[in-house]
Amino acid sequence: MATTRTATTQWKGALLDGSGTVSLDTSGVGRFDVSWPSRAEQANGKTSPEELIAAAHSACFSMALSHGLAQAGTPPQTVETKADVTFQPGEGITGIVLSVRAQVPGLSAEEFRTAAENAKANCPVSKALAGTTITLDAELVG
Numbered sequence: 001m002a003t004t005r006t007a008t009t010q011w012k013g014a015l016l017d018g019s020g021t022v023s024l025d026t027s028g029v030g031r032f033d034v035s036w037p038s039r040a041e042q043a044n045g046k047t048s049p050e051e052l053i054a055a056a057h058s059a060c061f062s063m064a065l066s067h068g069l070a071q072a073g074t075p076p077q078t079v080e081t082k083a084d085v086t087f088q089p090g091e092g093i094t095g096i097v098l099s100v101r102a103q104v105p106g107l108s109a110e111e112f113r114t115a116a117e118n119a120k121a122n123c124p125v126s127k128a129l130a131g132t133t134i135t136l137d138a139e140l141v142g
Helices: 034-039 049-071 109-122 124-128
Strands: 007-012 019-024 033-037 076-086 090-104 136-138
Touching: 033 034, 049 076, 049 090, 049 109, 049 124, 090 109, 109 124, 109 136
Parallel strands: 090 136
Antiparallel strands: 007 019, 019 033, 076 090
């Protein structure tokens, strides 16, 4: 069954001196302030489209990796993924780096790297972001 998730942004003013609020409507878990300076300079307590993409990508990748490992008979104890989304004003998103650290008993570093590359290639958010370069740093811990 397909699902649809909704977020809404209310924006006031022009790009450079305006500001807005992003609400996560489906879950209702929060409203977040957004502005051009929070996107192109310092966050200063506000979010940006790139931070929201990073959150979505790290969550999706972690879920895809966990699922793939479990299907292969080596479920992870823990998976921690950080996504760094780089934004260059005038160019847009110039790259994404996924850094994953996981505890997976009984798995070699090479097998883990293969599973992580598969998750990167197949997580729905990675597929949606295929227009940018996505790199992966994967390491077994513990």
